[in-house]
Amino acid sequence: MRLRDVGEREAIAVILKRLEAMPNMPIPFGDDVSAYSLNNDLFVLKTDMLVGLTDIPKGMSLWHAARKAVVMNVSDFAAKGVRPYAALVSLGLPGETTLNEVEEIAEGLNAGVREYGVYILGGDTNEASDLVISVSMFGTAEKGSVMLRSGAKLGDIVAVTGFFGRTSAGLKILLEGCKATEDIRDALLGAVLMPKARLDEGLALKASGAVTASIDSSDGLAWSLHEISKASGVGFILDNVPVAEDVVKFAELNELDPVELALYGGEEYELVLTINPKLWDRAKETVERVGGALIKIGRTVAERGVFLEFNGRKRVVKPKGWEHFRRH
Amino acid sequence: MRLRDVGEREAIAVILKRLEAMPNMPIPFGDDVSAYSLNNDLFVLKTDMLVGLTDIPKGMSLWHAARKAVVMNVSDFAAKGVRPYAALVSLGLPGETTLNEVEEIAEGLNAGVREYGVYILGGDTNEASDLVISVSMFGTAEKGSVMLRSGAKLGDIVAVTGFFGRTSAGLKILLEGCKATEDIRDALLGAVLMPKARLDEGLALKASGAVTASIDSSDGLAWSLHEISKASGVGFILDNVPVAEDVVKFAELNELDPVELALYGGEEYELVLTINPKLWDRAKETVERVGGALIKIGRTVAERGVFLEFNGRKRVVKPKGWEHFRRH
Numbered sequence: 001m002r003l004r005d006v007g008e009r010e011a012i013a014v015i016l017k018r019l020e021a022m023p024n025m026p027i028p029f030g031d032d033v034s035a036y037s038l039n040n041d042l043f044v045l046k047t048d049m050l051v052g053l054t055d056i057p058k059g060m061s062l063w064h065a066a067r068k069a070v071v072m073n074v075s076d077f078a079a080k081g082v083r084p085y086a087a088l089v090s091l092g093l094p095g096e097t098t099l100n101e102v103e104e105i106a107e108g109l110n111a112g113v114r115e116y117g118v119y120i121l122g123g124d125t126n127e128a129s130d131l132v133i134s135v136s137m138f139g140t141a142e143k144g145s146v147m148l149r150s151g152a153k154l155g156d157i158v159a160v161t162g163f164f165g166r167t168s169a170g171l172k173i174l175l176e177g178c179k180a181t182e183d184i185r186d187a188l189l190g191a192v193l194m195p196k197a198r199l200d201e202g203l204a205l206k207a208s209g210a211v212t213a214s215i216d217s218s219d220g221l222a223w224s225l226h227e228i229s230k231a232s233g234v235g236f237i238l239d240n241v242p243v244a245e246d247v248v249k250f251a252e253l254n255e256l257d258p259v260e261l262a263l264y265g266g267e268e269y270e271l272v273l274t275i276n277p278k279l280w281d282r283a284k285e286t287v288e289r290v291g292g293a294l295i296k297i298g299r300t301v302a303e304r305g306v307f308l309e310f311n312g313r314k315r316v317v318k319p320k321g322w323e324h325f326r327r328h
Numbered sequence: 329m330r331l332r333d334v335g336e337r338e339a340i341a342v343i344l345k346r347l348e349a350m351p352n353m354p355i356p357f358g359d360d361v362s363a364y365s366l367n368n369d370l371f372v373l374k375t376d377m378l379v380g381l382t383d384i385p386k387g388m389s390l391w392h393a394a395r396k397a398v399v400m401n402v403s404d405f406a407a408k409g410v411r412p413y414a415a416l417v418s419l420g421l422p423g424e425t426t427l428n429e430v431e432e433i434a435e436g437l438n439a440g441v442r443e444y445g446v447y448i449l450g451g452d453t454n455e456a457s458d459l460v461i462s463v464s465m466f467g468t469a470e471k472g473s474v475m476l477r478s479g480a481k482l483g484d485i486v487a488v489t490g491f492f493g494r495t496s497a498g499l500k501i502l503l504e505g506c507k508a509t510e511d512i513r514d515a516l517l518g519a520v521l522m523p524k525a526r527l528d529e530g531l532a533l534k535a536s537g538a539v540t541a542s543i544d545s546s547d548g549l550a551w552s553l554h555e556i557s558k559a560s561g562v563g564f565i566l567d568n569v570p571v572a573e574d575v576v577k578f579a580e581l582n583e584l585d586p587v588e589l590a591l592y593g594g595e596e597y598e599l600v601l602t603i604n605p606k607l608w609d610r611a612k613e614t615v616e617r618v619g620g621a622l623i624k625i626g627r628t629v630a631e632r633g634v635f636l637e638f639n640g641r642k643r644v645v646k647p648k649g650w651e652h653f654r655r656h
Contacts, residue, residue: 003430004423008453011421011430015453018434022414022447034450036414036466043371045449047416047464051456086350086364090377090462092420093339095332102331102339106346119350121373122362125336125343128379129457134418136375136464138364 031149031231032076032215035141042141044082048072052131057192059174062101062131063108064193069133070112072218074197075269077139079216081147081206083199084139086121087113092128105133116199147206152213152232152274158298161198161271161287164221165247165258166191168265178254184246195269201292202271208286210279220266223321225306228274238298238317239309259308264320274300359477359559360404360544363469370469372410376400380459385520387502390429390459391436392521397461398440400546402525403597405467407544409475409534411527412467414449415441420456433461444527475534480541480560480602486626489526489599489615492549493575493586494519496593506582512574523597529620530599536614538607548594551649553634556602566626566645567637587636592648602628 003011016029026042027035033046050056050069060068070087077084089109093102113120118137126132170192172178173185180188198216205211213232217224225236243262251258275283275294287294298309306317331339344357354370355363361374378384378397388396398415405412417437421430441448446465454460498520500506501513508516526544533539541560545552553564571590579586603611603622615622626637634645 001427002423003421003425003427003455006427008455010427011425011453014427014430015419015434015451018431019438019448020442022449025449027449029450031450034414034416036449038413038468043414043466043468045414045416045464045466047418047450047462048452049418049420049454049460049462051420051454051460053457054455085366086362086371086373088362088373088375088464090375090418090464091343092377092379092458092460093331095330097331097339099329099331099334099338099342102342103346106343110347114348120347121350121353121364122357122375123343124376125339126377126379127331127336127382128420128460129381130420132377132379132420132456132460132462134375134377134460134462136373136416136418138371138373138466140366140371 027146027148032079033082035146037143040143042143042146044139044141046073046076047134047136049132049134057171057174060193062104066105066108066133067112068195069135070109071195071197071269073135073137074116074199075216075218077137078197078199078202079214079271081202082139082141083203084116084118084137086138087118088136089120089123090134091123092126092130092132094129094131095127116197145206147211147214149213149215149228149231152228152234152300154234154300154302155277156212156274156300157277157280157296158236158238158300159273159275159294159296160242161201161292161294163242163244164268164270165262165265166244167268168261169247169250180250181253184249187246188250195267197269198271198292200290201287204286204290205273205283208279208283210275210283211273212276213274215272217268217270217272218266220264220321221272222263222306222317223319224272226319228272229304229306235301235303235305236298237301237307237309240297241308242295242297263317266321355474355476360407361410363474365471368471370471370474372408372467372469374401374404375462375464377460377462385499385502388521390432394433394436394461395440396523397463398437399523399525399597401463401465402444402527403544403546405465406525406527406530407542407599409530410467410469411531412444412446412465414466415446416464417448417451418462419451420454420458420460422457422459423455444525473534475539475542477541477543477556477559480556480562480628482562482628482630483605484540484602484628485605485608485624486564486566486628487601487603487622487624488570489529489620489622491570491572492596492598493590493593494572495596496589497575497578508578509581512577515574516578523595525597526599526620528618529615532614532618533601533611536607536611538603538611539601540604541602543600545596545598545600546594548592548649549600550591550634550645551647552600554647556600557632557634563629563631563633564626565629565635565637568625569636570623570625591645594649
C-alpha cells in the first residue's frame, strides 16, 4: 500500500503505533500542539511543514508562502490559548533557488513571526527537490490551562471566530479559473495569500474560562468539528453555517454550493470552539474586546457526528477535508 | 546568484540579515542550539533536517536514516551539555512511499529518541518529492550554563571525544567503491549507518566546569575548529590529529591521506572542545567515568586560524567541510 492510495491519516496511524508514548503526556498525540511537563510548567511545542509541491498555489509568492508557514503554526497555538514565544525554521531549498528568492523567504518568515510577537531563534538550511519550510514553535502555559479538543460537553454552544469559505473560493479563482467580481475578488484572494491566525481571540477565550474544547480550522470546518466530536465523545447540530457574504456571491456567480465551500474547505485559520452556555456572554464580550467576533453556529448533542439542521431536516456533514496524498 | 553556485553558508547569511533578532538572545544565532530565556530558566531548542536527496547515501536503510535524523539533533544538545527531553518530527514523504516504509521510518525515529531518553511528542506528515525528516528537539538548562562556541581562551587544551575519519572512509566505501578488509569494514560502515551522539560525555563535561568552548563535529573536524576559532577569537595548533586506526589501514589500502580523511570529513558526531588546562584531569576523569574518552589534540594560540604542527613544520588546516548545494 502506497501513501497516494491510503492518504496521510493512515500514515499517521502507522507512525503512532510505532512510537513509544511518553508516560503521562499532558496533551495527547493528535491535538493541535504537543507539551512537555516539568515541575509546574507546561512547555508547548508545535511543528508544521509547508511544502512547495502541494501547499503553494499558483499566484502565491514566496514571501506569502513563508509568512503562511508561520501563521499555520501560530494558529495552532491560538486554538490552544497559548502564546508562542519563539520559532525555529528548517528550510529545504532547490539548488536553483536564487539569493533574491531566499531573501524573499526570510522576509516573509520575519513578517509572519513579528506580526504575532514571536522571534525566530535559529534554524537549518538544506538542499531539497521541493521548497520545504518547516517551522517549529515554542511557548509555555500553566498546567491544565490549555484548551484541548476533548472537553466538549452536552449542551455546549458551538461557535467560530469568523466566516468560512473565502479560502476555498480564493483557491478556485487561482487554480480553477473561477470568476469573481471586483468587489469580492480581493477578499477571496486575500484569504489564501494573507491568512490570519486568531491569536488574540484564542488568548482572550482561554482567559474567559468559557471554552470547553477548541481546534483551529486548518483542515476545514467539517473536519475540525469531527475532530472535536471524536476527541470529546459528543456530536454537533449546526443550525447556522457561517458562510462569508463574499462566498455567497462567489458561489452564485460560479454556480457552486456556498455551504459546501464553507464546510469542506481547509487552510482557513478560524477557531472552532465549544462554549459553556452559562459563560457565553462573557466569552463573546472577551473576544469582542480584542477586536474579534464569536459566532454561534450550533449546539452539542449526544449523537456522535456532525449534522446540519436545515428547514427542519437533518443532513449529515461528512468528515471530509484536505488530506495530503489523496487527490479528491 | 543561485544557491548551487554560492552554497549554503551564503544563504544563511542572507537569511540572518532579514531576521529581526530577539533582544538579549541568550545564545547567539549560529551556535549549535537556540535558546529562549524566561525567568530563571533557559529553554533550549534545536531543529535539523535530513533530506533524502543529499543526506541518505546508497546502502543506508530508511530505519538508519530516521534514527540518524534524531542523532544529529541529540549531538547538538550533547555539545552544549544540555539534556534533550522531547522531540517533534515533521515528515515530507513522496506519494509512492509504502506503509511498510513509513513503519520503518517511525521505528528508526523511535529507536533514536529512546536511545537518548527522549520521547517524540508530536509532528506533522506532508507530501513532498523527497523524503524529508525534520526533527526539532527541546530541553532546559540553567542560565549561563550552556557550553557555547565562544569561550575558548589562550592556553586552553583542544580535545575531542573520539577518533576521526571513519565516516569519510565509510562513505567512500558506499559511494566510491573504495576497498576495505573484513576486519575494518564493519566499523567504517557502522560510523555512517549508526552514528552515536556523545550525550553522556557532553553532560559530564558540562558538570565538570572545565570546558571553555564546545561544538559537535557534524561539519567535520577542521570546520568545527574554525567555527570555535571565529566565535572565540583565538587560533589552534594541532599536534595530534586523532585519526582512527581503522582509517589509517583504510587509507593505506586505497592510497588516500588518512589525515585528510580525519580533518575534512563530516557527519561525525564527536565533540570538539577547549578545556581549561588547570581542570584537564578532572575533565578527563569525568568523561571516562561515563565510559567515554577525552583525547588531547592541540592547544589554543593567539594567531587566528587552525594549524597543523608536523615534524616541526606548520601547515594550514583549511576551513573546508561539508556544505549543502556545493559539489566539491
